[in-house]
Amino acid sequence: MTWFTWRQHRAEAAAIGAVLAVLGAVALITGIPMYDAYHQQGVAGCHEAGDTTDACARLIDAFRSEFAGLPMQAAGQLNFLPVLVAVLIGAPLLAREYERGTWQLAWTQAVPRTRWVVSTLALVLSGVAAAAIALSVVLGWWLRPVVTSAFSVERFNYTAPVLAGYFLLAMAVGILAGAVIRRIIPAMAVALAVFLPTRLFVEFWLRPRYMTPTTTVDPAPGTGTLTEEIRNGNNWVLDSFLVGPNGNRLTDADEFHLFGGGLVDDATLAQHGLRQAVSYHPASRFWDFQLIETGIFLGLALVLVLLAIWRVRRW
Numbered sequence: 001m002t003w004f005t006w007r008q009h010r011a012e013a014a015a016i017g018a019v020l021a022v023l024g025a026v027a028l029i030t031g032i033p034m035y036d037a038y039h040q041q042g043v044a045g046c047h048e049a050g051d052t053t054d055a056c057a058r059l060i061d062a063f064r065s066e067f068a069g070l071p072m073q074a075a076g077q078l079n080f081l082p083v084l085v086a087v088l089i090g091a092p093l094l095a096r097e098y099e100r101g102t103w104q105l106a107w108t109q110a111v112p113r114t115r116w117v118v119s120t121l122a123l124v125l126s127g128v129a130a131a132a133i134a135l136s137v138v139l140g141w142w143l144r145p146v147v148t149s150a151f152s153v154e155r156f157n158y159t160a161p162v163l164a165g166y167f168l169l170a171m172a173v174g175i176l177a178g179a180v181i182r183r184i185i186p187a188m189a190v191a192l193a194v195f196l197p198t199r200l201f202v203e204f205w206l207r208p209r210y211m212t213p214t215t216t217v218d219p220a221p222g223t224g225t226l227t228e229e230i231r232n233g234n235n236w237v238l239d240s241f242l243v244g245p246n247g248n249r250l251t252d253a254d255e256f257h258l259f260g261g262g263l264v265d266d267a268t269l270a271q272h273g274l275r276q277a278v279s280y281h282p283a284s285r286f287w288d289f290q291l292i293e294t295g296i297f298l299g300l301a302l303v304l305v306l307l308a309i310w311r312v313r314r315w
Contacts, residue, residue: 012089016131020077020138023074027142038145047148052232068146070111073136075143075154078135082170085128086195089174090174091187093124094308098182102232117312121305125171132167136160150286151236157203161290165297170195172304179311202296211285217243217277222270234283245273 038044043063046056078211139158147154157163174191181187218226231237242250250258258272269276281289 016127019133020131023078023135024138026074027072027138030070031142034145035099037063037067039211043145046230050229050233052228064146071139071142071146072154075139075158078139079157081135081288082166082199083192083196085167086191087188089124089128090171091178091191092184093120093171093175093178094312095178095182095184095187098227099184102254114309114313117309121309123174125168125305128167129164132164133160136163149234149236149283151234151281151283151289153203156286156289161294162297165294165301166199167197169297169303169304172308173198173303176304176311179308198300202293206296207289207293208236208281210289211281213238213279213281213297215277215279218275221245221273221275222266222268222315224266227276230278230280236281236283236285237278238281239279241277241279242269243277247269249277250274268300 033246041059041063045051046060137160140155140160143154143158149155150159157166170191173195174187177187177190177194178184181190216226216230218224227240231240242255244250244254255264259268296299
């Protein structure tokens with residue numbers, strides 16, 4: 001079964017391997033001088049010390065202007081790779097057998113259909129998960145100097161556990177669509193229509209709600225030291241707002257009534273007795289969030305794969 005599955009999917013494996021090889025080569029060629037500059041120019045020292053002075057800010061901006069373009073573009077484009085895997089590998093995996101009629105031969109041999117489908121899915125999904133982990137290693141190393149916060153979209157989405165979850169759920173959606181619809185093109189369309197909204201829903205609606213955000217208010221009016229430190233750290237800041245003398249949060253209408261949309265400095269805040277506040281998830285929650293989101297995607301993937309196996313056994 002292993003040899004037969006490899007024969008069936010060696011082209012896909014070669015394509016994924018080629019993408020990883022090219023990406024790794026580009027990352028090494030551009031990343032080695034980037035890391036040299038990161039340490040030699042003092043950017044690493046600014047990040048490690050959490051220095052927010054103007055000198056460090058200028059240094060970091062200059063470094064990012066020089067080196068951030070290519071890794072950030074790669075991170076943006078490769079966000080669609082799980083979708084491509086779902087459409088090009090997941091959806092045809094079983095739909096091809098039905099559409100071409102080869103299931104009548106493959107599933108009536110000495111190997112029972114259940115063993116055939118379980119072995120095939122296990123091998124293909126393991127290979128996809130391994131490719132996702134390799135992609136995570138390459139992009140994580142490449143992005144680290146230019147994206148310091150692990151909670152940033154680029155760093156979070158390309159960390160190994162959750163990235164493997166994205167790929168496996170994408171594959172599972174395509175596999176189940178192929179098992180149910182039994183036609184390659186419609187299964188591809190369903191895989192795209194189901195996975196992408198699910199991924200976006202989890203990222204933009206569920207993720208900020210995995211845990212209750214922490215809210216911190218500056219201890220005195222007109223002093224933004226504490227909230228500024230939180231914003232400049234590796235925390236995931238969800239919202240910044242002002243708190244009035246009575247402890248209530250100011251609405252946009254309240255702020256416009258007080259300041260007329262003009263620039264508000266610390267002296268103005270102190271004059272009105274206003275304090276700055278932030279709602280955020282501390283950097284220490286990063287791995288908790290990774291495990292929660294990975295669990296969501298792996299749980300959904302497992303359910304869909306089991307449904308696909310059940311569908312094949314019932315056919």
